[in-house]
Amino acid sequence: MALLSVRREPPARYRWLLWVLAFALPLATWSAVSYIPWLWHPQVLITDAGSVSWIKPGLRLDRADFAAQVNKATAANLAPPVGEPANPLYLPPPHAVGRALYGAFTTAPRLKGDMWLHESIVMSIKTIFLGFAISSLFALPLGIICGAYPALSRMTEPFVDFVRYMPAPAFGALMVAIFGIHLEPKIAIVVLGTFFTQVLVTAGTVRRVDPALLEAAQTLGAKRGKLVRRVIIPACLPDLYNDTRILIGCAWTYLVVAEVVGVSSGITFFINQQAKYRNFDNVYAAIIIIGLIGLATDQVLSFIGARLFGWKLTRRSRTRAFLGWLFSPRDVLYFPDKPSTR
Amino acid sequence: MPSVTHSDSSSSPASPADYRLQSEAVAARFAALHARPVVLEAEHLSCEFDSERGRVTALRDINVRIHRRELVCVIGPSGCGKSTFARVIAGLQPVSAGRILVDGVAVTAPGPDRGMVFQGYTLFPWLTLTQNVRFGLDMQGRSDGPADAEARQWLDLVGLGKFHDSYPHQLSGGMKQRVAIARALAAGPKILLMDEPFGALDPSTRAQMQAHLMEIWRNVDITIVFITHDMDEAILLADRILVLKANPGEVQEFIEVPVPRPRRLDQFNTPEFQAMRQHLDSLIHPAPGPNSPDHCPLPFIRLTQAGDDVE
Ligand SMILES: Nc1ncnc2c1ncn2[C@@H]1O[C@H](COP(=O)(O)OP(=O)(O)OP(=O)(O)O)[C@@H](O)[C@H]1O
Ligand SMILES: [Mg+2]
Numbered sequence: 001m002a003l004l005s006v007r008r009e010p011p012a013r014y015r016w017l018l019w020v021l022a023f024a025l026p027l028a029t030w031s032a033v034s035y036i037p038w039l040w041h042p043q044v045l046i047t048d049a050g051s052v053s054w055i056k057p058g059l060r061l062d063r064a065d066f067a068a069q070v071n072k073a074t075a076a077n078l079a080p081p082v083g084e085p086a087n088p089l090y091l092p093p094p095h096a097v098g099r100a101l102y103g104a105f106t107t108a109p110r111l112k113g114d115m116w117l118h119e120s121i122v123m124s125i126k127t128i129f130l131g132f133a134i135s136s137l138f139a140l141p142l143g144i145i146c147g148a149y150p151a152l153s154r155m156t157e158p159f160v161d162f163v164r165y166m167p168a169p170a171f172g173a174l175m176v177a178i179f180g181i182h183l184e185p186k187i188a189i190v191v192l193g194t195f196f197t198q199v200l201v202t203a204g205t206v207r208r209v210d211p212a213l214l215e216a217a218q219t220l221g222a223k224r225g226k227l228v229r230r231v232i233i234p235a236c237l238p239d240l241y242n243d244t245r246i247l248i249g250c251a252w253t254y255l256v257v258a259e260v261v262g263v264s265s266g267i268t269f270f271i272n273q274q275a276k277y278r279n280f281d282n283v284y285a286a287i288i289i290i291g292l293i294g295l296a297t298d299q300v301l302s303f304i305g306a307r308l309f310g311w312k313l314t315r316r317s318r319t320r321a322f323l324g325w326l327f328s329p330r331d332v333l334y335f336p337d338k339p340s341t342r
Numbered sequence: 343m344p345s346v347t348h349s350d351s352s353s354s355p356a357s358p359a360d361y362r363l364q365s366e367a368v369a370a371r372f373a374a375l376h377a378r379p380v381v382l383e384a385e386h387l388s389c390e391f392d393s394e395r396g397r398v399t400a401l402r403d404i405n406v407r408i409h410r411r412e413l414v415c416v417i418g419p420s421g422c423g424k425s426t427f428a429r430v431i432a433g434l435q436p437v438s439a440g441r442i443l444v445d446g447v448a449v450t451a452p453g454p455d456r457g458m459v460f461q462g463y464t465l466f467p468w469l470t471l472t473q474n475v476r477f478g479l480d481m482q483g484r485s486d487g488p489a490d491a492e493a494r495q496w497l498d499l500v501g502l503g504k505f506h507d508s509y510p511h512q513l514s515g516g517m518k519q520r521v522a523i524a525r526a527l528a529a530g531p532k533i534l535l536m537d538e539p540f541g542a543l544d545p546s547t548r549a550q551m552q553a554h555l556m557e558i559w560r561n562v563d564i565t566i567v568f569i570t571h572d573m574d575e576a577i578l579l580a581d582r583i584l585v586l587k588a589n590p591g592e593v594q595e596f597i598e599v600p601v602p603r604p605r606r607l608d609q610f611n612t613p614e615f616q617a618m619r620q621h622l623d624s625l626i627h628p629a630p631g632p633n634s635p636d637h638c639p640l641p642f643i644r645l646t647q648a649g650d651d652v653e
Contacts, residue, residue, distance in 0.1 A: 215434050216464035216522075220529045221454030221481035230480070234468045311467045311509050
């Protein structure tokens with residue numbers, strides 16, 4: 001089997017297929033559970049109440065309760081209630097979510113003053129971008145010097161480790177007290193959530209720079225500052241870039257926490273609001289939008305990364321190769337696994 | 343047979359296969375060599391490592407003096423401390439006792455006066471070849487234009503003129519090693535340390551690289567300490583060969599190579615070469631005792647069918 005060899009990349013013609021499958025399989029599972037009546041469906045959606053006075057059409061009953069009602073009615077020779085198998089309200093079928101995805105952008109918010117979905121999204125992106133930028137601004141330099149100078153790392157990392165274990169949300173009330181109730185405390189929580197991890201991850205990556213390169217540079221006359229600037233930083237830049245990509249994912253997690261602090265806002269507010277109205281299809285739509293934003297950011301960053309760090313052998317990405325080909329066919333040269341004859 | 347003088351003061355019998363016999367030209371060359379100033383000196387050098395197995399003595403009481411523009415090969419069994427010796431000279435490895443003097447000044451840290459070429463190609467993968475070779479010049483604060491021109495010259499010199507703007511991952515092993523040599527030389531070191539630089543190359547590339555190295559050495563004012571485990575390579579390149587013995591790493595012998603210069607590959611069959619070769623063999627692989635077998639049979643059970651013996 002060419003497809004299932006240990007640690008061997010599958011043939012190129014299968015890669016698109018596998019990428020599509022990665023999304024198609026979960027979607028197929030979801031569809032199956034939603035549309036095949038005998039799969040799960042733990043509830044019954046009442047279509048006709050029959051003789052039972054307290055049941056209304058549209059009500060969802062657990063299957064056991066429904067069976068009990070039917071038995072009671074038939075025993076008393078009355079008309080039994082009628083219904084069809086249904087899933088709980090919190091698992092809407094794919095088509096409902098699809099409709100909500102579209103509708104979310106076209107329907108006005110229910111309450112005056114509530115935000116449109118796209119406004120919520122912009123707000124969230126602003127929070128996460130500012131938070132992550134501020135965190136990186138301090139964490140990257142600190143991480144790099146900690147990784148480069150073991151003495152400094154011994155002096156800072158115990159404390160960083162200590163704070164890292166404190167859950168960022170625990171600082172919520174404090175941040176509101178310091179920064180007020182609007183965007184600032186939310187940004188602060190994203191910063192708190194990512195900063196300490198980012199310092200440790202960065203320092204770890206810096207420490208993994210091949211010591212042979214450092215020794216080679218030293219025999220060429222590089223010392224201290226130059227060693228850091230001219231060797232350590234360029235050598236680990238691609239890995240730092242990848243760390244950053246992963247940490248942005250973490251930042252999204254803290255975003256959701258941050259947005260319920262103070263005046264609830266952004267996409268989390270939208271989700272909570274919709275959940276309150278029991279519009280679970282809108283909730284799923286919003287969650288999927290977060291996923292799409294994340295996926296798009298990651299793909300764009302990965303694409304830029306391949307351009308910036310062509311010298312580093314990275315796993316070949318189809319999207320990257322395709323976009324590379326699309327924008328400037330000659331630059332495919334920069335993908336190192338393609339032998340070049342410059 | 344050229345006329346020979348006996349360079350060794352000891353009274354060992356002069357047989358035609360004695361590696362200590364030197365032709366007049368060779369003897370004169372060594373006299374001149376010893377008259378040159380000492381650039382590198384190891385004084386009672388010892389180096390120990392702490393490992394799980396306890397203290398390992400990698401080098402013990404090494405005393406050598408190496409003269410300017412000499413090419414010394416260091417040879418010895420695996421694990422005898424050859425790499426450690428090079429790293430100590432480079433200043434990458436602290437010593438336990440003794441010291442290394444370069445031009446009479448004790449070595450404490452790595453510096454650009456001692457260039458090093460490593461067995462693994464330690465090129466900077468994010469820099470083009472020119473930028474790699476320029477690295478040492480940049481560290482000295484040289485301005486862009488001249489540094490660039492000089493780096494390109496060095497690349498031309500090692501035969502990579504067409505690859506100025508390529509990246510290391512686009513090169514073969516031999517090419518990478520040539521860049522590494524160019525990079526080390528461009529920084530203008532007094533001493534070039536080479537730790538099995540051609541170990542990973544195939545025989546023909548290796549022969550090319552050896553010729554290349556000698557060519558460079560002839561034209562550049564540089565003292566080379568070349569580490570190898572290949573005896574032919576050592577004899578082909580060296581003025582003198584430092585033979586180390588293992589556990590602990592000590593100097594076994596520091597031998598003047600009697601093969602005349604300029605060296606060529608076809609000198610392999612000359613009596614001097616063969617005599618030298620035999621002697622190194624006897625030092626590194628001591629002759630087995632009269633009744634010891636040439637190898638201990640492995641505890642094999644027979645895994646093959648009868649009737650298809652291969653030997
Ligand atoms: N970092 C280290 N920590 C502990 N022991 C070490 C270390 N480096 C070397 N040694 C020990 O020092 C001895 C000499 O090692 P070295 O690498 O110098 O040998 P070598 O002559 O270069 O061997 P080879 O020909 O295989 O390259 C070995 O016994 C090795 O186990
Ligand atoms: Mg070695």
